[in-house]
Amino acid sequence: MRKVFKKVFYLYYDGFRNMTFGRTLWIIILVKLFIMFAILKLFFFPDVLKSKFASDEERGNYVIEQLTKPKINNND
């Protein structure tokens, strides 16, 4: 079992170590994930219902209220 783990570890270790342009790709992936999760998600994309209400019941009631008070601007 230990041998298998060692083999798996070296597969990844050697793989990452011997990368050429893959390094650039990994940098892009990490920067992208950072922008997406640490900036966009955190500051710009809160879960509206989760942040506004504590329970599913409250969320459900709010959505029913929203759905039963249609808001359409008839600009035609």
Added chain:
Amino acid sequence: MIENLDMSLVDWSRAQFALTALYHWLFVPLTLGLSFIIAIMESIYVRTGDEFWKKTTKFWMNIFGINFAIGVATGIILEFEFGTNWSNYSWFVGDIFGAPLAIEGIMAFFLESTFIAVMFFGWNKVSKKFHLLSTWLVAVGSNLSAIWILVANAWMQNPVGMKFNPDTARNEMVNFWEVLLSPTAVNKFLHTVSQGYVLAALVVIGISSWYLIKNRNVMFAKKSIIVAAAFGLVASVNMIGSGDNSARDVARTQPMKFAAMEALYEGRENAPLVAAGVLSGKEQAEYRKKDFIFKIEIPSALSYMVHLSPDGFIPGIMDLIDGNEKRGILSFSEKANRGAVAIETLRELKEAKGKDEQRYIELKQKFDDPDWEENYFQYFGYGYYKGMNPISIIPSVSLTFYSFHLMVGLGFMFIIFLAVILFFSVDNKLQDKKWLLKLGIIMVPLAYVATEAGWIVAEVGRQPWVIQDMLPTVAAVSQINVSSVQITFWLFALLFTALLIAELKIMFKQIKLGPKDGGK
């Protein structure tokens, strides 16, 4: 009943979603198709033991890796938008979306992430056969991931297998298999992945054509073209079949979209198929009608395509607005009235809950009554348009019509091109046909235009619905500040453009290096 909502919030939210979805889709189809082309090439290597095929596989694997790395996780942004910009919708769809997306996440993680490492790092470290198995599993895994998101999208186009819970305002899945195997989902999956295969084939051919024009890596390019063209040609047969089925399904489940795809205003029997046409720029006030400046029609072909009979009736936009008693089509105003009753029933039920138990039970029973569901709840979304101008439920006919015809026209052109290039490749006369090689390069951007046009047909054509007939965009949107949507729109535009430039830059560099020097 109607209050004013800042339409710019809806428009900006839609624009933002469209932007992220269209950018995300630039990365996905190549992953879907190229993974199989690589697996086929590696299979040839394992079977023949010829190092040439190993080198060829490795090069295309690098192109796959670049596209995968840049594109990976771009779809997550769409999920962010569901929670922030489309919270009513997110809640309303309930577990219908949750289950397929959760399965997608798990599958993508285990199948793709695990075996992708073996695929890239495992050369000479694992046996040839295990490496080949990993490559095939990456291909199968990435395509299986696509199933789940396409099933979720298909449900929005044709909601089946669920029951609306009026207490929670959520749809609950009652039949997983009905959701998974609805004709809409099956056709959507087959059509989407097969066009991804055709796109990937065209990308391989385009890059290989460039090598042949430059007289570089000649054998590599020729063999790559044969594999890609054969693969693309087989996929294109499936693309036509599933596209045909898909159109028939749209005619049945989304007749307004179908009418917009053909710019058909007046329904008729022996309806002709518009092979090509130009719509007038002038829009009539009624039905937003646009006449054709010119068109080439195939007599009765549209009726035949849908009903497998030339006499079949195809409803036009006017029939869907005014109703057609003879054909059993309800008018827009009747649907709006029935939908308003369903909305009002939901509102009353919420008010009665905990206050008037008898009334509550009485109203709740309506939601459990299949007849009421069929005659009223089915038109829930139309209730938002009661008393409004019916043109509100007509999608952009020009955009849907042109996108559809562009997609179909390019699709048929790709098939002819793939057949011709395969013919000359097998005949070993390809290098003399510079025009064909140049055409091969031109086909690459056209493949992307076609695939994006397909999504425009699917998504713009179903407007104003987020969930067909049940939830319009105006009711699905979150009540948030429009300026925050505008800011994130531009942030995304910036981020995705940067990613696209990065992808193209790295890819062009690898292509210039060629198969000999393609690193890891």
